[in-house]
Amino acid sequence: MALIEVENLHKTFRVARHHRGALGAIRSLVDRQYFDVHAVDGISFSIERGEMLGCLGPNGAGKSTTIKMLTGILVPSSGRIEVLGFEPYRRRKDVVRHIGVVFGQRTQLWWDLPLIESLDLLRYVYRVPAGRYEENLHAFRRLLDLDPFLNSPVRQLSLGQRMRGDLAAALLHDPSVLYLDEPTIGLDVVAKHRMRDFLRTLNRERGVTVLLTTHDMADVEQLCARLLIIDHGKLIYDGSLEAIRDRFGTERTLVVDLDEQNGAVNGPLDVPHAREIRADGPRRWLSFNRADTTAAELIAHVAARYRLRDLTIEEPEIEAIIRRIYEDSSGISSQTL
Amino acid sequence: MVRVSDDRASGGVTGRRAKDKGVQAKHPVSDPLALSPSQGGAAGPATGSGRAETDAGTFACAQDKGRNAGHADTGFAVRHRSFVPFAPASTGRHALHLWLAEAQVHAGLYRRLIGAQIRSQMQYKVSFVLRMLGSFAGNLIDFGAIAVLFNRIPALAGWSLPEVALLYGLSAVAFSIAELFAAALDNFAEYVESGSFDRVLTRPIGALFQVITEDFALRRLGRLSQGVLVFVVALGLLDVDWTWDKGLIMAVAIGSGAVIFFSIFVLGAAYCFWTIQGREAANIFTYGGDFMSSYPLDIYHGWLRRFVTFVLPLAFISYYPALYVLGRPDPLGLPGWVRLLSPLAALGMALLAWAGWTIGVRHYQSTGS
Numbered sequence: 001m002a003l004i005e006v007e008n009l010h011k012t013f014r015v016a017r018h019h020r021g022a023l024g025a026i027r028s029l030v031d032r033q034y035f036d037v038h039a040v041d042g043i044s045f046s047i048e049r050g051e052m053l054g055c056l057g058p059n060g061a062g063k064s065t066t067i068k069m070l071t072g073i074l075v076p077s078s079g080r081i082e083v084l085g086f087e088p089y090r091r092r093k094d095v096v097r098h099i100g101v102v103f104g105q106r107t108q109l110w111w112d113l114p115l116i117e118s119l120d121l122l123r124y125v126y127r128v129p130a131g132r133y134e135e136n137l138h139a140f141r142r143l144l145d146l147d148p149f150l151n152s153p154v155r156q157l158s159l160g161q162r163m164r165g166d167l168a169a170a171l172l173h174d175p176s177v178l179y180l181d182e183p184t185i186g187l188d189v190v191a192k193h194r195m196r197d198f199l200r201t202l203n204r205e206r207g208v209t210v211l212l213t214t215h216d217m218a219d220v221e222q223l224c225a226r227l228l229i230i231d232h233g234k235l236i237y238d239g240s241l242e243a244i245r246d247r248f249g250t251e252r253t254l255v256v257d258l259d260e261q262n263g264a265v266n267g268p269l270d271v272p273h274a275r276e277i278r279a280d281g282p283r284r285w286l287s288f289n290r291a292d293t294t295a296a297e298l299i300a301h302v303a304a305r306y307r308l309r310d311l312t313i314e315e316p317e318i319e320a321i322i323r324r325i326y327e328d329s330s331g332i333s334s335q336t337l
Numbered sequence: 338m339v340r341v342s343d344d345r346a347s348g349g350v351t352g353r354r355a356k357d358k359g360v361q362a363k364h365p366v367s368d369p370l371a372l373s374p375s376q377g378g379a380a381g382p383a384t385g386s387g388r389a390e391t392d393a394g395t396f397a398c399a400q401d402k403g404r405n406a407g408h409a410d411t412g413f414a415v416r417h418r419s420f421v422p423f424a425p426a427s428t429g430r431h432a433l434h435l436w437l438a439e440a441q442v443h444a445g446l447y448r449r450l451i452g453a454q455i456r457s458q459m460q461y462k463v464s465f466v467l468r469m470l471g472s473f474a475g476n477l478i479d480f481g482a483i484a485v486l487f488n489r490i491p492a493l494a495g496w497s498l499p500e501v502a503l504l505y506g507l508s509a510v511a512f513s514i515a516e517l518f519a520a521a522l523d524n525f526a527e528y529v530e531s532g533s534f535d536r537v538l539t540r541p542i543g544a545l546f547q548v549i550t551e552d553f554a555l556r557r558l559g560r561l562s563q564g565v566l567v568f569v570v571a572l573g574l575l576d577v578d579w580t581w582d583k584g585l586i587m588a589v590a591i592g593s594g595a596v597i598f599f600s601i602f603v604l605g606a607a608y609c610f611w612t613i614q615g616r617e618a619a620n621i622f623t624y625g626g627d628f629m630s631s632y633p634l635d636i637y638h639g640w641l642r643r644f645v646t647f648v649l650p651l652a653f654i655s656y657y658p659a660l661y662v663l664g665r666p667d668p669l670g671l672p673g674w675v676r677l678l679s680p681l682a683a684l685g686m687a688l689l690a691w692a693g694w695t696i697g698v699r700h701y702q703s704t705g706s
Contacts, residue, residue, distance in 0.1 A: 013704065068705065073538045075702045089702060097541040108536055112457035121453055124446050125540055153457075 001085070002046035003177065003209055004070065009079035011040040011065050011233075039065040041233030042079075047211065049176070052203045054224035055213040058326055062233040063213040067179050070211075071101055084176060097126065100170030100208075104182035107162055108169050109154040115165045116150045119172060126173035133172060140168040143198055160191035167198065171208075178202070180212035184219055196222050217319045231326055241318065248325055249316040250290045254298055258282040259307040271301045282309075443546060450550035458555060465556060472559030480505060480567050483631075494635035499574035500663060501633065506568025507587070507655035508630040511594025512623075513561035519602035520554030526609040526616050534701065545603065545694055575663075583662045586677070590658035593683035594630075597654055600683075600690035601626060607690070607697035622649065630654045635668050642669060650682035 017033040040062045047053060057063045068074040069081055072088030072095050081088055088095045102108070109118040123133045141147055144164040149157055157165060163183065170178060183199075184192045200223065202208050214220060220227055221241060229237035237244060254274065258265055260282045268276035269284055273293035278285040288298055295313050302308065458465055483505065487498040496504075521528075525548065528534060537547045577583065605619020630651045634642045645651040646669060660667055661676040 065705070068535065071539050073535050073702065074705050075699075092538065093541045096539050099539070101536075101539045103532075103535070106532060106536065108539075110453065110457070112460070113453055117453055117456075121450060124449055125542055127442075153460075 001082075003049045003051075003084060004047040004211075005080070005082045006046065006066075006070070007044050007080040009040055009043045009066070009069065009081060010038070010077045011062075011069060011074065012077045013037045013039055038233050040069070040076075043230065043233070043235045045228060045235060045238055047209060049209055050203070050207045051226060052199070052210045052224050053212070053226045053228060054220035055211060055228045055230060056215075056217075056220065056322060057213075057230035061230045063230050064181060065233075066230065067181055067211070067213065071099060071179060072096060097173065098176045100173070100175035100178040102163070102166050102170045102178070102180045102183055104163070104180070104185040107154060108166050109162070111155050112153055114151045114153055115146065115157070118154060118165070119169060122169050122172055128173050132174070136172050136174070137168075140171065143201060144168055145194075159186050160188065160194075163187065163191070163195065164198075167195075171202070174206075175208065177209045177211065180210065182214055183212055184214065184216050192216075192218070199223055217317075217322065221318060229322070229325060237325065244321060244325075245316070245318065248321045249318075251287055251316055252290060252295070253277070253314040253316075254286040254288060254295065254302070255312045255314060256284050256286065256302055256306075256308055257310040258284065259309045262307070265306060269302065269306065271298065271305065274298055274301075443542070446542070447546070447550060451553045454550070454553050455555055458553075468556040469559040472557060473563050474559075476509070476560050476563040477566075480563070494633050496633045496635070499571050500659070501631075502567050502571035503575060503659050503662070504633060504655045505631040506564055506566075506571050507590055507594065507658065508627055509564030510561065510568055511591050511654055512598050512627040513557055513564050514591070514595040515598035515602060516557050517554050517561070518549055519599050520557065521549050521552035522602045522606040524616070525606035526613045529609050529701070530613055538702070544698055548606070577662060586658050586661050586679075590653075590655065590679050593679035594654035596683035597650060597686045598623065598626065600686035601649075603690040604693045607693040610697035610701045626651050626654075630656065646671075650686060653679040653682035 013036070014034045015037050017035055043062070043066060055063050055066070065074065069076050070083060070088060072092040075089040083095050084098055086095045108122075109115065110121065113121075119137065122128075128136070141150070144167060146164060146168060149161050149165075154162060154165065167183075180199075184195055187195065196219065199210060199212075203210050210223075212219065212223070225240060227237065227239065227241055227244060228235060256269075264282070268279065269286060271286060274286040274288040276284055277287045286298070286302070288295075299311065302311075480502075483501060484498065487493070487501075491497075493501055528548070528551075534544075534548075537544050540547060601622045602619065605616065605623060608618055609616065626649070629637070629645060634645065634652055634656050637645075642652070646653075657667075657676040658679055659665075667675070
């Protein structure tokens with residue numbers, strides 16, 4: 001049995017429909033109408049111990065709602081969730097003992113207290129044995145470099161420092177699962193790098209299962225072997241990053257620099273199975289589909305017709321691929337509506 | 338089999354298998370990580386059931402494994418913290434032990450959390466002292482207004498100044514004790530709105546317990562001392578033949594009153610799960626309640642008197658205990674034993690508050706707002 005199992009999960013919110021205008025506010029009081037928002041609409045997946053997953057999706061796609069149901073904050077409308085063999089909303093206290101949660105935009109720490117005091121209080125909240133607490137604190141102080149601000153009140157910490165403190169706070173009780181909601185949001189390049197390093201170490205050395213939501217593709221590329229993409233409350237992709245490139249990243253781009261010593265080439269280049277998508281003087285961008293032709297064939301065609309000085313092939317950026325997937329899925333759902 | 342603990346192999350208590358859903362894994366309340374206030378939280382509490390010892394063994398075992406396994410060089414050992422199995426409580430006595438151990442743990446935790454809050458408040462000493470003095474002076478003026486009123490009139494609905502001061506003192510003391518503990522509930526709407534309540538639900542202790550430990554309004558000590566002052570002065574001025582039962586009634590009234598006010602704070606907070614305007618509604622009953630119970634009920638209209646006697650038992654905070662002590666007749670004509678019912682009213686309010694809170698949390702969990 002997997003560590004986390006989610007089966008046909010639904011969460012529907014009833015939202016009051018507001019009437020417009022000044023009279024509308026009064027009308028809303030007497031004549032309340034509701035409509036349903038399907039925040040999570042039939043999601044199933046399972047996660048094994050020790051996995052590290054990235055969860056992607058546009059704002060309002062249902063990622064946070066899903067995580068909230070996994071932690072027991074929200075009760076599902078229907079469907080089944082099991083985390084460590086428990087239904088989180090029925091056995092909230094039992095489940096949360098074994099999970100760590102970090103919300104990127106909110107802190108778990110006591111705002112006015114020095115960081116070390118927050119950590120010390122959490123030791124009692126989670127009932128961590130003294131010896132284990134010392135071990136963990138020692139390890140995190142080193143790995144997250146907490147010492148410079150261990151005695152500063154949390155409100156005085158920079159965002160990067162606070163996130164490090166939050167990570168330590170979420171891990172003191174040796175959770176089996178760590179949920180991270182946008183852990184790198186607002187962090188600078190160095191802080192992001194440090195955060196990712198830490199998560200990798202955590203996953204490798206402690207076997208902590210990590211589920212993170214993010215908008216930063218670099219998080220996923222550098223950390224996660226597996227990717228979940230959620231949109232409109234549905235799981236639209238569950239698999240590896242490579243597979244997604246193979247499946248959706250079929251459009252590649254050949255960039256050529258023409259040799260225009262003997263006169264400029266006018267108009268777009270005319271090559272079979274490719275179309276020019278951009279031109280900047282002698283530099284031309286040719287888009288082609290892997291299914292239609294190979295890069296070698298295309299280069300041969302171009303070289304046969306035009307004099308070239310240089311060329312490169314651009315792989316599709318993962319971000320562009322994801323954007324296409326979102327666009328496709330909104331196309332699908334608007335058709336079905 | 339992800340949740341099979343390593344303990345089985347190492348001869349500890351049997352690990353719980355994933356499919357054994359019939360056996361509810363409970364975490365030992367008396368495990369060695371438990372807070373034992375008397376022992377600085379280092380060792381297991383002294384509620385020495387055999388169970389606790391077994392669990393301690395398991396934990397020690399798991400810890401040793403953690404230390405020895407794998408990456409000892411990094412001090413970052415691989416360790417799957419397993420569920421510590423725990424048999425369901427089989428006897429009532431056992432359950433009582435568990436309950437007591439749990440209560441002890443929470444008391445220790447409360448002291449720690451509140452201690453931390455007070456330390457952080459003390460970072461602003463001047464502000465703290467000024468606020469305390471301000472609340473003391475402000476409330477004294479509040480009572481001064483009543484005293485001035487008695488310059489003009491000899492009695493209020495047949496109640497003399499010392500008698501009204503007794504009501505006022507009882508209510509003020511009960512209210513400010515409740516306020517000390519319930520200060521965090523005062524801006525609970527913002528707490529819910531900002532999403533802070535999500536954090537509460539991701540921790541393995543009770544939600545209400547966590548919320549009330551977010552603040553301890555030591556600054557309200559100003560109000561408490563004012564209440565005590567008025568109460569003591571009233572006791573001095575009253576011509577009452579003090580017997581032990583009257584003293585007991587006073588003490589019980591203050592305790593019950595504090596519970597009733599605290600319950601109203603909790604109900605007001607629970608209402609915030611539905612609407613962010615909950616605070617205003619709650620203030621009517623908390624501050625309004627304090628105001629009402631500072632005066633003899635005789636001055637209110639009949640329906641209001643019945644409301645605060647039978648529906649929202651504000652009358653049991655100061656009025657009925659005062660009737661008992663002063664030996665005055667009851668304008669509602671209720672039998673004499675009604676004056677002893679303050680603890681019962683407090684219990685009823687506490688249960689109501691608990692139910693309201695539980696329903697509120699459930700509502701939050703299904704709507705997320």
